[in-house]
Amino acid sequence: MEVSSSLRDAFVHLVKDIFPSLTTQDPLYNALALGAILTVALLLYIVARLVVRPQIANWVYRTNNLWDNALQEHGFFRRLMHLVPALFIFLITPVLIDSESVLHGLMIKSAQLYMLYSGLLGVFALLSTVEDVYNASALSKRAPITGFIQVTKLGFAILTILLSISLIVDRSPLLLVSGLTAIAAVLLLIFRDTILGFVAGIQIAANRMFNTGDWITMQKYEVDGEIQEIGLTNVKVQNWDKTISTLPTYSLTTEAVKNWRGMQESGGRRIKRAVYIDIHSIKLCDSDMLDRFSKVRYISEYIETKTNELRAYHRDYSIDESDLLNSRRLTNIGTFRAYLEAYLRKHPRVNQELTLMVRQLPPNELGLPLELYCFSNRKEWVEYEKIQADIFDHVMAMLDIFDLKAYQRDGHLAHLALASSNPNAAPNSSDAE
Known part of the structure; x- marks a missing residue:
């Protein structure tokens, strides 16, 4: 509190040095305070972006870990840099601007929304990193998790939207959730493919039906190639002619699909x-043909065995080999x-x-x-x-x-x-x- 009061007094004293007759209730004071807050926030973001972020990148690339490289590639640290100015605005606004001012509420809500969506983008980068690390492991050959990652992202996005609306209208998120039951049927129609894809993703993962890299054939969709990605709503297949086919995820469980994985693993x-x-x-074979066939390396023993067998048969049953009607001969x-x-x-x-x-x-x-x-x-x-x-x-x-x-x-x-x-x-x- 003492630090806040000192900071406010210092700012007010600085403003009065420039505008002696200005009070904290004047709109000009709020404009100056807003400009000062945004300017410092921008400077903090630039410092974080140009100084702190390169240091983090150097530390990441010096290590041999896969996960921190994936975080860097997906922009996790870059997105977290936005929390610095957002947090500064959220903390400094109550110090310089009166709580009864409309601008105070607007700045606080804007800072909260800024932090909320910066955190959402950071979570998205973190989930993408988890997916990359998993796909690089041996477990990815057993069950894909792309669909589950997309469902998690969708869940966080919906939660962020609900919290955003709750902040704007100053109402509890539970009231908003209770109001969604009235439009549940509409939501089911809107998210039909998403729901079907999510259920299909569970079946595919639980039963190990398909995975990225599997060769599949679907005559209905003229698909014949390798699965590139199994997403929440779509599956990408690269056909052998190098074209890309996109089909609904739930079609893998509802349509006739031939998976060649068994052949590949056999x-x-x-x-x-x-x-x-x-x-x-x-x-029928005559003697000349049998003499010719007996010279073939692969069946010389077969010809000899069969000839002796037939000769014994004819002898046992007193059959003349020249009797074409009753004798047995090779073909x-x-x-x-x-x-x-x-x-x-x-x-x-x-x-x-x-x-x-x-x-x-x-x-x-x-x-x-x-x-x-x-x-x-x-x-x-x-x-x-x-x-x-x-x-x-x-x-x-x-x-x-x-x-x-x-x-x-x-x-x-x-x-x-x-x-x-x-x-x-x-x-x-x-x-x-």
């Missing part, structure tokens, strides 16, 4: 593709299937610990689908496509070795047209029905 990426074999090229499609499986078993880029098979699918108008089902040990898109292409390059090139043909609609029609135009031509194995 030991390989699935290869599941079929080659359509022309049914007319499928036939070129079955031998080719055995070759492909053996080829995949020896392929260095195929994961041998996951499912691996070569199977026939039901025949259709395009021929007999021969499907390769395996997993590459490289999951990167470019490498995966190279491995898959190399495998099917080999598959297509080996068809002729096993006297098989891949079905090709135009080529097959041309072949039939040639056969119909030359009915006296001798049929070959591929013409047999």
Whole structure:
């Protein structure tokens, strides 16, 4: 109190030296007091901005901590500098200006609002720092917190607005909150996406459904790429064509979404593709074909085993091997299937610990689908496509070795047209029905 009185007396004495007849009740005195308060407050802010803040920045960058660097980058210390002039105005106004003056109430409320919103910006910077530090940790791979940070920011913003209105109208914030119940339905409509996004964010975090960096596919929104950010109301996805898709957060829990995280965390990426074999090229193997197939490294043992098995079968049941009706013989499609499986078993880029098979699918108008089902040990898109292409390059090139043909609609029609135009031509194995 003594310091306040001394400061007021000194200011009044200074003013009267300039204006001897001026009293503290004159409007000119209040104007001079206001000008003095604002001038000193501005000088304090400039000193804090130009002297104190660089010192804090030097101290921050000398340390190896991540959190203080993030605080500096988000402007936490810069925003706190505004509290210095606001606090000065709040403390010095009652000293120089009479409490009964209108200007006194205006200055006090302005200083309180200044401190309130400066503190809100500081809290925003602090929450952004928490988000950055969390995203840099290993925990961020398990559950994102961007949505929760945004909800917290929204809560502080709403609280600040309520306190601001309470200061302006001189009413308790509880009265304002009680009045909000009358417009609750309107607020629900306004904040519909926010509420749905908040609920979806809880589900996503609790069940670890999605995270930043996950590869997702959503046919409804034509989304195919990696999640860049999971916010309170929106999710940003960078598609593989480098475009950015923005979709509602709640759509991740209400729409059909394919998350490729399981593939990324597994030991390989699935290869599941079929080659359509022309049914007319499928036939039984004769001795010449078996001799030729037995020279293929991957199936030489298979040919020998199967030949001995069939020879024993014919001997046990007294069946002449030349009897095509009752004898058992290998087929070129079955031998080719055995070759492909053996080829995949020896392929260095195929994961041998996951499912691996070569199977026939039901025949259709395009021929007999021969499907390769395996997993590459490289999951990167470019490498995966190279491995898959190399495998099917080999598959297509080996068809002729096993006297098989891949079905090709135009080529097959041309072949039939040639056969119909030359009915006296001798049929070959591929013409047999």
